[in-house]
Amino acid sequence: DQQVKQNSPSLSVQEGRISILNCDYTNSMFDYFLWYKKYPAEGPTFLISISSIKDKNEDGRFTVFLNKSAKHLSLHIVPSQPGDSAVYFCAAQKGSSNTGKLIFGQGTTLQVKP
């Protein structure tokens, strides 16, 4: 029972274009969502997050959109750069959690071509 799903294992875009990574979830109790970026041989690094009281959060080239009715979030990277090539994980946390536990998606490998 995968509560957080990233249905696209990989994505390839040209440098300068927009990258859109998608994530779906099934549990309506999730109310805090995060995106992590992971390079090979390194740990995941936090990228951006969004609370369920918002539908959009921006940080520089990165924007996360949340559609609660569809149980869907997406990460937009504009413009994409070769250094953005990495694996991206979305993660979700239940609002009632007093443990900070996260449920992760399977990850999407982004390749940005020069």
Next chain:
Amino acid sequence: NAGVTQTPKFRVLKTGQSMTLLCAQDMNHEYMYWYRQDPGMGLRLIHYSVGEGTTAKGEVPDGYNVSRLKKQNFLLGLESAAPSQTSVYFCASRGIMGNQPQHFGDGTRLSIL
């Protein structure tokens, strides 16, 4: 500015051997976590701790034990390693207040032959 440090970085074990993975954080975080990452599976929670002296099971705890004797350290033990435990193990920590991200170490790549 070390953050979360995991040791060792690589290890090869034979089936049946035991070992302990060490995680240390210098951010005074209350919460600590152990994950494993396998191809196509994302990160799955093995065990976690919400404070010194406390531990709890995560999604995939079988075959692992943990201890949190000091706030800054979280140990993951494999008592009798099995090939199915070949994986990359990540430790993470976070503070207690509100919504905040977990901070990860760089992982331990473990191979069980």
